[in-house]
Amino acid sequence: MANDAGLTILPGLATPLDERSVALRRLVVRALDGGARGHIGSSMSLIEIMRVLYDDILRYRADAPDWESRDRCILSKGHGCIAQYVMLAEKGFFPHEVLDTFCRRDSILGGHPEAGKIPGIEASTGALGHGLPIGVGRAMGLRIKKSQARVFVITGDGEINEGSVWEAAMSAAKHGLANLTWMIDYNKVQSAGPTQEILPLEPLADKLRAFGFATAEVDGHDIVALGEVLRRLPFDAARPSALICHTVKGKGLAFAENDANWHHKSSINKEMVAQMYGALEPL
Amino acid sequence: MRPTCVNKIFELAKRDPRVAYIGSDLDPPITKRMQVDMPGRAWMEGVSEQHVVGMAAGLAMEGFIPYVHTIATFITRRCYEQVAVDLCLHNLPVRLIGNGGGLVYAPLGPTHLAIEDIAIMRALPNMTVVAVCDADEMKRFMDQTLDWPGPIYIRLAKGYDPIVSRDELGFSIGKAILMREAAGRSKRVLLVTTGVATTRALAAAEELAAEGIDCSLLHMHTIKPLDGEAVVAHARGCDLVVTIEEHTVVGGLGSAVVDTLVDALPSAMPPVKRLGIPDDFAHNYGSQDQLMELYGLQPPGIAQTIRDALRPRRAA
Numbered sequence: 001m002a003n004d005a006g007l008t009i010l011p012g013l014a015t016p017l018d019e020r021s022v023a024l025r026r027l028v029v030r031a032l033d034g035g036a037r038g039h040i041g042s043s044m045s046l047i048e049i050m051r052v053l054y055d056d057i058l059r060y061r062a063d064a065p066d067w068e069s070r071d072r073c074i075l076s077k078g079h080g081c082i083a084q085y086v087m088l089a090e091k092g093f094f095p096h097e098v099l100d101t102f103c104r105r106d107s108i109l110g111g112h113p114e115a116g117k118i119p120g121i122e123a124s125t126g127a128l129g130h131g132l133p134i135g136v137g138r139a140m141g142l143r144i145k146k147s148q149a150r151v152f153v154i155t156g157d158g159e160i161n162e163g164s165v166w167e168a169a170m171s172a173a174k175h176g177l178a179n180l181t182w183m184i185d186y187n188k189v190q191s192a193g194p195t196q197e198i199l200p201l202e203p204l205a206d207k208l209r210a211f212g213f214a215t216a217e218v219d220g221h222d223i224v225a226l227g228e229v230l231r232r233l234p235f236d237a238a239r240p241s242a243l244i245c246h247t248v249k250g251k252g253l254a255f256a257e258n259d260a261n262w263h264h265k266s267s268i269n270k271e272m273v274a275q276m277y278g279a280l281e282p283l
Numbered sequence: 284m285r286p287t288c289v290n291k292i293f294e295l296a297k298r299d300p301r302v303a304y305i306g307s308d309l310d311p312p313i314t315k316r317m318q319v320d321m322p323g324r325a326w327m328e329g330v331s332e333q334h335v336v337g338m339a340a341g342l343a344m345e346g347f348i349p350y351v352h353t354i355a356t357f358i359t360r361r362c363y364e365q366v367a368v369d370l371c372l373h374n375l376p377v378r379l380i381g382n383g384g385g386l387v388y389a390p391l392g393p394t395h396l397a398i399e400d401i402a403i404m405r406a407l408p409n410m411t412v413v414a415v416c417d418a419d420e421m422k423r424f425m426d427q428t429l430d431w432p433g434p435i436y437i438r439l440a441k442g443y444d445p446i447v448s449r450d451e452l453g454f455s456i457g458k459a460i461l462m463r464e465a466a467g468r469s470k471r472v473l474l475v476t477t478g479v480a481t482t483r484a485l486a487a488a489e490e491l492a493a494e495g496i497d498c499s500l501l502h503m504h505t506i507k508p509l510d511g512e513a514v515v516a517h518a519r520g521c522d523l524v525v526t527i528e529e530h531t532v533v534g535g536l537g538s539a540v541v542d543t544l545v546d547a548l549p550s551a552m553p554p555v556k557r558l559g560i561p562d563d564f565a566h567n568y569g570s571q572d573q574l575m576e577l578y579g580l581q582p583p584g585i586a587q588t589i590r591d592a593l594r595p596r597r598a599a
Contacts, residue, residue: 115373123344127368133334134369137341137349144323145345164365167334175326 003216004209004241005232015221017252019283021047025252026280027086027099032265033273035103038111039079040276041250041262042156045187045220046083049154049245052226054087057233058152062092065119069149072138074123076131077156077185078112079264084121085109093120129162131155132182136172139180139240150233154183158190161199166211173212178234181241182213185220187249191263205244213242220245253279285442287418288380289313291425292350296321299429303342307335307353309382332362339377340369348376348429354388355381355397355438359404370434371409377434384414384438384478385529386565386574393564397438401477402534404436405507411456412507414438414478417446420504423454431456440479441571447482448502456505459513463488463500471521472498472589473553475514477506477536480527480580487585496589506536511543518544521553523592527585529575532559556592558585 017025024047032038053073054060061067075084082102089096094108101107108117112126123134135153142149155165172180186204188195195201208215214235218225226245235241249263250256253276265272293316296302304317304325317325324347328335332353339349351358358381359366370377381400388395404412413435415421428435435456452460463485465471472491476484481502488498501517503509518524524544526537537557544552560578567574575581579588 123340124368124372127364129333130337130365130369133337133365134341134344136334137338137343138345139341140326140338141342141345141347144347164331164333164337167329167331168337171328171331171334171338 004214004235005216005229015219017221018223021051021223022252022280022283024051024086024090026277026282027089027096028082029273029276029280031082031085031099031102031109032268032276034100035111036268037103037266038082038268039264040253041187041189041256041259042077042080042264043082044251044253044256045247045249046080046154046185047251048221048223048226049183049185049247050083050087052223052230053152054091056227057230059149060120062120065093069147071150071152072122072135073152074125074131074135075113075154076125077128077154077159078125080156080185081111081113084113088118088120094118128156128159129164132165132168132172135180135182136168136175136177139172139177140175142179143177151180152183153180154185156190157184157186157188157195157201158198160184160201169211169213172240176238177240178237181233181243183243183245185247186244187247189249189258189260189263191260193260208242208244212239214239215242215244217244217246220247221251255279284415284418284421284444285382285439287421288425288437288439289352291422293317293320295425295429296324299348301346301348302429303347303349305335305339305349305351307332307351307357309353332357333365336362336365336377337369340365340373340375343375343377344373348378350378350380352380353382354395355384355400356395359397359400359436363403366434367407371407374409374433376432378428378437379434380437380439382439384440386571387441389565389571389574390568392568396565398531398560398565399533400436400438401506401528401530401536402538405539406534409433410507411435411505412438413456413505415448415504416479416481416502417444417448419446419450420448420454423450424456424504427454427456438478444479445482447485454504457508457510458505459510460502460504461499461513461517462502463498465497465499472496472523472525472593473517473521474498474500474525474527475503475536475540476500476527477503478529480529483575483580483582484527484585486582487589490582490586491589496593498589503536506539509539509543511547514540514543515547518553519548519551523589524553524555525558525589525592526555527558527580529580530559531562532557533562535559554592556588558588
């Protein structure tokens with residue numbers, strides 16, 4: 001399909017995972033094992049989005065997380081935080097060993113990310129529908145400061161049931177925030193079931209365009225396509241950009257894919273850990 | 284009070300580039316003025332309180348000091364989670380200006396009354412809650428909002444309230460002001476008040492003084508952080524402490540004062556009477572003054588409550 005980024009990209013959700021994508025998922029399992037709990041499907045669908053952002057797109061300094069010119073990356077679907085924790089560890093914001101402390105009493109890594117505790121986390125999220133309004137404020141602040149830094153907000157799909165998201169979307173368009181990009185991890189499954197059953201979002205791209213966003217869609221597991229489309233930001237010099245990332249809930253864990261039962265587990269035993277590692281054999 | 288507050292924002296904006304203003308579909312003249320006085324740093328957003336508070340948080344994260352202005356009940360109830368998570372959890376210097384706190388919107392009915400705003404705002408960690416008593420005090424207060432760390436909820440009264448605050452008594456956020464000191468020749472009564480209830484209570488104290496009931500009055504413009512030291516110092520040994528507020532008796536100033544006294548004077552609690560709005564939605568319209576009269580919050584009602592509260596003790 002053609003899109004506002006000027007690219008024709010067909011969602012191809014059977015995208016095979018390369019060595020790095022498998023390795024990153026094994027790090028997610030490492031954190032899940034450490035905490036013996038966590039959001040599984042919601043983290044696995046985010047991996048390539050986070051990977052491409054931190055590998056190729058975002059400007060940041062791991063040794064100076066508050067560097068003024070950094071791009072602001074706000075994971076509004078805070079429950080997918082392990083995917084972001086993994087990339088922050090990969091980039092040296094903190095050592096990989098910290099992943100083992102996930103959700104433990106004195107850890108910096110909670111079940112939802114907290115700013116001020118974790119280097120590289122821009123906003124404490126977890127309550128849904130907060131990231132886009134905050135992103136609008138940050139984008140406006142950066143514009144006043146004449147900063148070249150950009151704001152990326154990643155929401156879930158179930159998350160955008162929240163009305164605050166659409167309030168912020170109208171405002172982003174009103175203010176023509178070309179320095180703001182809203183990415184949606186559209187894995188089609190929310191906590192209680194398929195999004196099309198719980199609260200249908202379609203036609204989602206049409207909605208985003210109607211709300212004033214230059215909108216594109218991409219296979220959210222295709223690192224080449226993700227990189228190509230994100231390098232074209234802003235999609236329009238006068239409007240905010242939206243990128244619908246078509247993903248698979250639980251991607252990489254064949255037994256968990258598209259299954260709402262794997263959205264979150266409050267108890268993860270060694271057998272389940274072994275099962276996950278088994279599905280993620282290094283290539 | 285409201286024009287003074289808004290004028291002060293424009294004045295602060297001229298001398299400090301960090302100041303920003305966000306309105307939420309309120310007061311068209313403000314929109315015109317902000318485009319002139321603080322261009323590029325003031326916006327009239329839509330009826331979208333959840334977004335507006337999140338947007339203010341984002342601006343504060345970028346170093347700005349946003350003043351957000353809309354009707355009190357909508358800036359507290361409607362976006363409570365945004366206030367809790369975006370502002371208080373991040374401890375950001377956003378100023379929430381609640382227009383028409385208490386019973387100001389009496390004719391518009393219970394959807395527009397902010398009678399539990401103090402209770403819900405003061406329950407949040409890091410939040411500061413301020414209800415000044417008149418426009419002069421608003422001026423003194425607003426100057427201090429620039430560098431106060433963390434969020435502030437500012438409860439505005441109706442406006443054009445009589446001036447009772449005095450410059451010589453000073454003003455510091457978090458510091459109570461002793462606005463009336465009993466001569467100490469009779470029963471020791473302490474009135475603890477906030478917002479425009481202070482004005483009514485001062486008048487009640489005058490009325491009672493003529494009868495030989497001499498009251499001290501401690502004005503708590505800041506309900507959180509509460510100046511507990513002042514409360515305890517003035518309440519210790521009193522025959523009666525009366526808290527007076529244009530707010531539900533659930534969780535407001537009265538509750539804060541009682542909490543403080545229970546902790547500080549567990550075996551020497553003075554008798555406390557909490558005067559406020561009963562735990563109910565308003566069933567009447569009319570005017571703010573009429574509803575305050577209905578709830579016993581006008582000077583004659585306050586004076587009568589104090590007389591009644593003292594009577595059984597006198598009999599004993």
